Amino acid sequence: METTDAFAGLECVACGAVADVEAATHRCPECGGHLDPRYDYDAVSLDRDELASRPFDSLWRYEEVLPFPREAAVTTNEGATPLIDCPTLADELGVERVLLKDDGRNPTGATADRGQTVAVTAANLHGASDVALPSTGNGGQSAAAYAGRAGLESHVFLPARSGFTNKAMVNVHGGDMNVVGGRYADAVRAFEEAMAEYDGDGGGENDDGEEWYSLAPFETPFRREGQKTLGYELVEQLEWTVPDAVVVPTGSGVELAGLYKAATELLELGLVDETPALYAAQAAGCAPITEAFEAGRDAHEPVEYPDTICGDIEVPDPAASTHVLEAIRETDGGAISTDDHEILESAVTVAQHEGLEVAPSPAAAVSGAWELAERGAFDGDETVVLLNTATGNKEADVLRSHLMGQGV
Structure with a gap:
């Protein structure tokens, strides 16, 4: 997997164990805690003059402090907002x-686009075919958009009260929209039940060989x-x-x-x-x-x-x-x-x-x-x-x- 020079792996915020990004995609393999990308900051070559020389065109201009290089990114030039x-x-x-x-x-x-560009890039580099998440609305629309750009299938679990625009655009982007009666907690439960059918750390394969990769907030470290x-x-x-x-x-x-x-x-x-x-x-x-x-x-x-x-x-x-x-x-x-x-x-x-x-x-x-x-x-x-x-x-x-x- 292509990563940036300073990226040093995923550290568990609970037990401190460090996991390789290729081996652990979501939770800590030691204790199940949340993982957080870590960097060797001494290896980061980034200063004010260097940034001033770059176009203010995308969040990927800060690639030295992101896990993946810009050339590998699933991006639509998100970030750089006024x-x-x-x-x-x-x-x-x-x-x-x-x-x-x-x-x-x-x-x-x-703003969900900022998180999804990095998370979907990770899913793409990990070889996922499908991504899935529960969302209150905006995150689901964003995930469907970036999944579509990467050629991945997306499965979005939204509460019935989500706005019409979010629901419509999940479908417009080609996502599998699952509208769940009730509120966000109900959408989370429906998502968890669907993910329980799959093996692996945050994803896996079912009998049809489909692979799901979780984009749930804080479930993915990215x-x-x-x-x-x-x-x-x-x-x-x-x-x-x-x-x-x-x-x-x-x-x-x-x-x-x-x-x-x-x-x-x-x-x-x-x-x-x-x-x-x-x-x-x-x-x-x-x-x-x-x-x-x-x-x-x-x-x-x-x-x-x-x-x-x-x-x-x-x-x-x-x-x-x-x-x-x-x-x-x-x-x-x-x-x-x-x-x-x-x-x-x-x-x-x-x-x-x-x-x-x-x-x-x-x-x-x-x-x-x-x-x-x-x-x-x-x-x-x-x-x-x-x-x-x-x-x-x-x-x-x-x-x-x-x-x-x-x-x-």
């Missing part, structure tokens, strides 16, 4: 500067590797100045975990000398990370009855809550939750005052930042980055319905 000043939001939050990292401008309209490029882009776009805070809409937590890894790598490589405070923003109707943070726990307790319009971040039992909680605590960040009305109002406000289209779920980052400001989390001289994980037109009907409910 970082946009929002002066009206800055005034309303009472801070010096607010910027929106608009990852809704990725090829399928969502999705957060793609997501970490957000952190590299942010500091480079800010001319190597680290923002004071980054507010991240959080469901599974893969984006936040990726940003934390980027922060530690940027320090290790000497490209920056500090880390931003990372904040997880959730909907009050499904906020297991926020509840665990506020209670001082190291892991979440599953939400028994999730209830929020923000389906893309409605993940009641996030698989890697310990990693997310570590990330926000180690960076002196935090977790915040706001109710659906505040979240939808935030999406509308951004559209009307800044001209930017933010989907309902990522608007939790905007309403979360407002709540943080009201609680006195900011002094007034901060640079705050808000992550938009999906374009607003994916769920325009939800935002329009909210306006109609206000008599607009």
